[in-house]
Amino acid sequence: MSDESRPTPAQASVAAVIPAAGRGVRLGPGAPKALRALNGTPMLIHAVRALAASRHVSLVIVVAPPDGAAEVKSLLDAHALPDRTDFLVVPGGESRQESVRLGLDALPPQYEIVLVHDAARPLVPVDTVDAVIEAVRDGAPAVVPALPLADTVKEVAPAAEPGAPEPVVATPERSRLRAVQTPQGFDRATLVRAHGRVTDDVTDDASMVEQLGLPVVAVPGHEEAFKVTRPLDLVLAEAVLARRRLNDGF
Ligand code: C5P
Secondary structure, eight states: OOTTTSOOGGGOEEEEEEEOOOOOGGGOSSSOGGGSEETTEEHHHHHHHHHHTSTTEEEEEEEEOTTOHHHHHHHHHHSOOOTTSEEEEEEOOSSHHHHHHHHHHTOOTTEEEEEEOOTTOTTOOHHHHHHHHHHHHTTOSEEEEEEEOSSOOOEEOOOSSTTSOOOEEEOOOGGGOEEEOSOEEEEHHHHHHHHHHOOSOOSSSHHHHHHTTOOOEEEEOOGGGOOOOSHHHHHHHHHHHHHHHHHTTO
């Protein structure tokens, strides 16, 4: 496509890739994390609904556990989802990075903006999703939702022996640190390039764009976009859902 015929960013279509292939061992034994229920509904369905709630998102690609694509497909079929959104399910890989790349491989050509959202962040509010999309449409190649930290962060060195105290080596200035969430938003070509070039183990997609030397910007995240990682997070997530139901008047 020539530069002249490219749609303007304001018209660019948006797809979301949801990596949901992790086992979630820190939550304890049981089903893959994304398939655990929150108030009776699988975490993945909450996450899919959260992204599809944005009227800008017209396709959601779910990256299922490698042997669980059929199960995830039936799960999507069994739950009410918006009609205006298309859904695709693809099998994932060994690492989060590989799962995202497999999701990107399935992305039809017309999508110019891609969001990558952890299934493990089922409660992200639609305003956060839309703020990320808006910043990409305004021209940022990569956008992360981020929050200031409550805790002071220390960098430590490995302990002398297992179980021994770890030596603290540095204290980064807290006011300049941010905890980064998802959905992270990207100009599609930038994200595809990053996944084609960066092979290091990374914990988010924006860091791959940083490694290419391209700018990444942060917009305000939201406390309800927390990642469900440990058993206590499940309790917190159910409390957030209960509060929403009360506020919605049900
Ligand atoms: O492991 P962590 O909780 O950071 O995973 C973040 C997200 O990446 C989760 O939604 C998880 O399902 C996904 N993931 C994946 N494929 C893997 C590992 C993690 O899709 N192999």
